[in-house]
Amino acid sequence: MRKIFSFYRRFLGTIFVLWLFLSTAGKLGFGFGVNLRLFFRVFFWFILVYLVWETKIRWPVIYPIIKTLFLKARNEFALKTETTKKEIISSSPKIFAGKTVNSLVLVLAIILSLFSFFRQFFKTLRRFVRQPGTLLMFAILGILANIFIFDFASTLMVVLLSTLLIVVIKLNQLKGKVVVAVGLILLVLCPFLLAFKTRPLMVEKVAIWTYVFLAIGTGRMFIGYLKHED
């Protein structure tokens, strides 16, 4: 079974490489008579099968982790609800007593605990999003989506993404050389996209981002040079 799974993983990897190649070739105007949408759909189903299979194989490892996490979350939630309930009872007038009121307080405590839980969740999420690496990923995905997915050119989007890019470069302490190199890669892409007559808007957007990367990279190198001079 392990051997079959290992082979399946290799098969999936090969399909992915092939899909990547065929899509890139398709973007450049080279067709191979393969319906790429259907190919991706098939690949997606293979991925789902892989995920189910992997989960099944690693279930003895995954199950205790899920169980521990679930138990931890449940205990914390119960503790929090209990504490909140006690706090509500202690801070409310003595009239609030009896079974019905007690149940109402429990419901209120649960709502408050849920609210607190979600607040904590969003706080963690915000902390994760604000990390330089995550922001870099967002910036890269945003630029790629702007070039290859969106069928419109938005100046506002370019300005916002450029601002995000500058912030990300500053936070990650990326060298000017690296940024210029990305700009050069995009510059290499431009003539090919032009030559193979793909969507003109895409070429235009690649050219815009080439300029943005080259400008930011040169600026950063210049600042570095000035600092070094001082």
Place this chain on the structure above:
Amino acid sequence: MDKYTAITVSCLLFLFGLFLFKAVFLALGIALVFLLLVTLLEVVWQYRESTVILGLANLMMAAAIALTVYILTYLPIEFLTTEILLIVPKIPSFFSLTFLLLLVIGFSLVNWGRILKIRLFAWVLVSLVVLSGFCYGIYRSHKLAREYLPKIYRISPNSGIQAEIVEIKGVNFFPIWKKGQILVGRQEMVVKFWNEELIKAEMPVPGRFGQVELWVVRSDGVISNKVPFEIKDPGELKN
């Protein structure tokens, strides 16, 4: 590759690209791609013994060989079926995908790292890849040249008498407002219905009977493939 050699080769490539394409941007692109590839190859070569690179190389080899075999087998068959023999306008897309996936299954089983160590196999594979490149080039140029030509795939019935309606199924006949002509033998048929993929035409009073050819002349003067058609003599028809 040595730094100075890489720069010299990229300059030569730039000049070659300039000579070949007569476009500065394209020539610059070729030179930059070369430099990028050289850098990439140097990095890969540095970490050539790592499992990640070896695994990736195996996957890429399997994908490349699957695509090579696909180009050498499926594409000629597809071209023959859709463009030369004109059996169908298009082969259903799941055929090509199924064939490609079967090839991937087959080639994923092979350990390419071990095979490529045998020099003979390595050369055979390289030759196959080069051959498939040529094959694809020929396929693409011919496919593009024939893509927009009018093509008749089927006529029904393939024999008829005077005033009989003949249905012609095919592609690229142009829309109704760019109607062309249907010729049977050398006589023009009366067009009753016309669209991109279907024409219905009425047989004229025949000048002669027997086996003739039927073809479409599009409004821009481009003619389709000729299909055999039999004009029957009404006097010889039996009840």
